[in-house]
Amino acid sequence: MSVWLEALSWLSMLAGSLVLLVTGLGVLTLPEYYSRLHATSITDTLGAALVLFGLAVQAGWSLATAKLVMVMLFLMITGPAASHALVKTAALHDLSLPPRRRQEDGDAGAD
Amino acid sequence: MTLDPGLYNYWIVILLMMTGLYTVISRGNLVKKVIGLNVFQVSVIMFYVSMGKVEGGMAPILVEEAEAVYSNPLPSVLMLTAIVVGVATTAVALALAVRIHEAYGTLEEDEILEKEYGAAGPGAADGPVDDHEPG
Amino acid sequence: MLALIDVVLLAFLAVTAVAIVRLRDLFAAVMVTGIFSLLSAGLFTVMDAVDVAFTEASVGAGISTILMLATLAVTQDVEKKRWRRRFSPLALGVVVVTGAALVYGTSDMPRYGDPDAPIHHYLAPHFLEHTPDEINEHIPNVVTAVLASYRGYDTFGETTVIFTAAVMVLMLLGGAATIDRRRPGGGRMGANVVLRASAKPLVPLILLFALYVQFHGDFGPGGGFQAGVIFAAGLVLYALVYGPDRAQAIFTGRRLEALVALGVLIYGGAGVAGIVLGGEFLDYDLLAADPQDGQHRGIFLVELGVGITVAAVMTTLFLLFTGRGQPAPWEDRVGESEGTP
Amino acid sequence: MTYFTVATLAILVSMAMLLVRAFKGETVYDRILAVNSFGTKTVLLIALMCFMTGRPDFIDLALVYALMNFISTIAVLRFTRYHDMLDDDDLRARRLSAPIAPAIEEELT
Numbered sequence: 001m002s003v004w005l006e007a008l009s010w011l012s013m014l015a016g017s018l019v020l021l022v023t024g025l026g027v028l029t030l031p032e033y034y035s036r037l038h039a040t041s042i043t044d045t046l047g048a049a050l051v052l053f054g055l056a057v058q059a060g061w062s063l064a065t066a067k068l069v070m071v072m073l074f075l076m077i078t079g080p081a082a083s084h085a086l087v088k089t090a091a092l093h094d095l096s097l098p099p100r101r102r103q104e105d106g107d108a109g110a111d
Numbered sequence: 112m113t114l115d116p117g118l119y120n121y122w123i124v125i126l127l128m129m130t131g132l133y134t135v136i137s138r139g140n141l142v143k144k145v146i147g148l149n150v151f152q153v154s155v156i157m158f159y160v161s162m163g164k165v166e167g168g169m170a171p172i173l174v175e176e177a178e179a180v181y182s183n184p185l186p187s188v189l190m191l192t193a194i195v196v197g198v199a200t201t202a203v204a205l206a207l208a209v210r211i212h213e214a215y216g217t218l219e220e221d222e223i224l225e226k227e228y229g230a231a232g233p234g235a236a237d238g239p240v241d242d243h244e245p246g
Numbered sequence: 247m248l249a250l251i252d253v254v255l256l257a258f259l260a261v262t263a264v265a266i267v268r269l270r271d272l273f274a275a276v277m278v279t280g281i282f283s284l285l286s287a288g289l290f291t292v293m294d295a296v297d298v299a300f301t302e303a304s305v306g307a308g309i310s311t312i313l314m315l316a317t318l319a320v321t322q323d324v325e326k327k328r329w330r331r332r333f334s335p336l337a338l339g340v341v342v343v344t345g346a347a348l349v350y351g352t353s354d355m356p357r358y359g360d361p362d363a364p365i366h367h368y369l370a371p372h373f374l375e376h377t378p379d380e381i382n383e384h385i386p387n388v389v390t391a392v393l394a395s396y397r398g399y400d401t402f403g404e405t406t407v408i409f410t411a412a413v414m415v416l417m418l419l420g421g422a423a424t425i426d427r428r429r430p431g432g433g434r435m436g437a438n439v440v441l442r443a444s445a446k447p448l449v450p451l452i453l454l455f456a457l458y459v460q461f462h463g464d465f466g467p468g469g470g471f472q473a474g475v476i477f478a479a480g481l482v483l484y485a486l487v488y489g490p491d492r493a494q495a496i497f498t499g500r501r502l503e504a505l506v507a508l509g510v511l512i513y514g515g516a517g518v519a520g521i522v523l524g525g526e527f528l529d530y531d532l533l534a535a536d537p538q539d540g541q542h543r544g545i546f547l548v549e550l551g552v553g554i555t556v557a558a559v560m561t562t563l564f565l566l567f568t569g570r571g572q573p574a575p576w577e578d579r580v581g582e583s584e585g586t587p
Numbered sequence: 588m589t590y591f592t593v594a595t596l597a598i599l600v601s602m603a604m605l606l607v608r609a610f611k612g613e614t615v616y617d618r619i620l621a622v623n624s625f626g627t628k629t630v631l632l633i634a635l636m637c638f639m640t641g642r643p644d645f646i647d648l649a650l651v652y653a654l655m656n657f658i659s660t661i662a663v664l665r666f667t668r669y670h671d672m673l674d675d676d677d678l679r680a681r682r683l684s685a686p687i688a689p690a691i692e693e694e695l696t
Binding site: 010027037044048055 | 590602605623661
Binding site: 115117118119120121122123125126127128129130131132133134136137138139140142143145146147149150153156157160161162163164165166168169170171172173174180181182183184185186187188190191192193194195196197198199200201202203205206207208209210212217218219222 | 252253256257259260263264266267272275276279282283286289290293294295296297298301302305306309310313314317318320321322325326334337338340341342344345348349352353355357358359360361363365366369370373374377378386387388389392393397400401404407408411412414415418419465466467469471475556559560563566567570
């Protein structure tokens with residue numbers, strides 16, 4: 001494998017790892033549901049794509065790469081769809097609005 | 112008795128097993144009991160699969176290399192079927208829970224016993240009182 | 247590195263199990279059970295049991311969770327505080343004593359991964375060495391060979407157990423519900439256009455993938471059990487997004503029941519064929535002129551039978567659990583609101 | 588130190604943080620979110636492990652995980668009920684409080 005491909009793989013995996021860490025951090029520290037959702041939905045898809053791309057570069061042109069591409073495609077369809085469903089269901093099932101909005105009405109947040 | 116860190120897997124398995132057992136005997140909710148049984152089941156599966164692992168081995172799907180080391184295929188076979196049978200039996204347990212809920216309106220062991228025998232609990236009356244309303 | 251993953255995932259697993267016991271919100275407990283399954287499936291991969299991981303991923307994280315959620319939806323989903331104390335010292339005592347005894351017992355066990363452990367010196371070397379010459383040289387997956395041929399009788403028993411479980415659930419839930427209530431899972435997300443648009447192309451892909459897993463089981467991880475569950479998962483996804491009634495347009499209750507039995511019959515038939523051809527029950531050598539071809543044919547038939555039964559059973563179970571109750575008022579609108587944002 | 592190690596460590600740390608969120612919850616949706624994201628992490632971990640053990644043809648496994656994760660998330664969302672009959676104030680408060688936002692109500696009907 002050429003140095004350039006190696007470097008590309010490295011870079012992609014490192015970036016992916018960083019993004020995944022951001023996901024965890026966001027879910028853990030952000031104040032309420034909708035912002036946590038925002039933190040995971042984007043980073044999950046991006047992080048997964050980056051890591052899988054790094055792996056695909058490692059694998060070269062093989063059946064494994066084809067399968068990795070399948071996984072990537074699958075995650076790219078299902079990730080956003082699941083996020084959409086998550087936010088929509090929460091809204092339909094009356095999950096309270098973000099605390100900041102409620103504070104404007106003079107009501108302190110539950111958390 | 113020596114505590115070899117190489118037995119870590121088995122300790123966790125025992126912890127899981129005891130957690131499942133504790134759930135089954137201390138919780139009154141029937142679905143919670145089924146969940147406890149599931150935890151117990153996973154611990155048993157984990158136990159078998161841990162035993163099947165060979166250091167430096169690979170999955171028992173043969174490759175061309177002559178001196179490849181493989182992990183033990185037998186626990187895999189046994190546990191593979193056990194998982195599917197496990198979900199089928201879980202389904203039976205859950206179906207029973209659904210019917211019990213339809214008959215008694217609750218899944219709590221205490222409340223079911225109370226409806227069946229009255230507030231004094233089993234043993235106080237001579238037999239089940241037949242005055243409960245289904246649903 | 248793999249050892250580190252093993253240690254960390256096992257620690258996660260232990261924490262998750264404790265969390266499951268402590269959660270009184272059953273809905274949350276079931277969801278954490280989903281994590282529990284994912285973790286254990288990851289561990290099975292670390293421990294080289296890819297076929298088990300395959301099954302656990304599809305059964306534990308998929309079907310089992312869905313069945314529990316469906317049960318909670320028709321019953322109650324919060325565990326009540328017990329009248330007696332929640333904390334039970336007697337139970338804890340029993341558990342601690344048993345656990346201590348078991349930990350003491352492990353001190354005599356071979357350590358994890360020990361190649362000299364007794365378990366690796368009995369039947370396993372035979373299976374690993376002789377699968378190419380006794381079964382078929384084109385079946386590298388020893389797990390499939392052992393499952394369908396060496397231990398075919400055992401697997402037949404397991405398939406029958408699944409069949410029996412399906413019959414029992416049919417007897418318990420097959421009739422009409424005795425109380426009036428809404429059908430679970432008829433939530434308002436059914437008409438959601440994004441879900442429909444993303445599920446529509448996925449369902450055929452999932453079914454195709456299930457067939458791949460079914461027929462690729464000789465070469466890689468997979469086989470009838472896994473394929474059956476994945477096939478059922480595809481139908482479940484369709485039923486979740488489009489409603490159970492539309493899913494039942496093709497797979498009606500009666501047809502599914504017939505399929506449940508058909509799979510077991512195919513398996514048993516492959517066994518009886520051995521007797522008819524002058525051999526023993528489940529003796530595949532005689533199914534073709536060449537014993538190796540016969541083995542291949544036998545394993546194919548048996549896996550097919552298992553796949554059909556498992557797929558039909560899982561779909562039936564799902565439909566039985568979710569079919570309990572009346573359609574929700576908004577479910578009637580599902581058909582017409584299709585295509586509206 | 589290879590990139591496998593780096594990525595694996597990142598995933599494990601991220602998983603730990605998601606676990607904390609899944610246990611703490613606050614709302615039931617936070618848990619669903621954590622479980623869903625946890626599933627994605629598992630898919631990546633399995634893919635990495637396949638490469639680490641030198642059997643990249645086991646990626647099928649990662650595909651099954653991705654699939655089941657999606658289906659169970661959809662199932663969880665479909666089976667979430669509106670809890671109007673909770674007899675437990677503490678749980679009710681954790682689940683939901685405010686009335687339906689008017690804009691969403693409009694969109695619904």
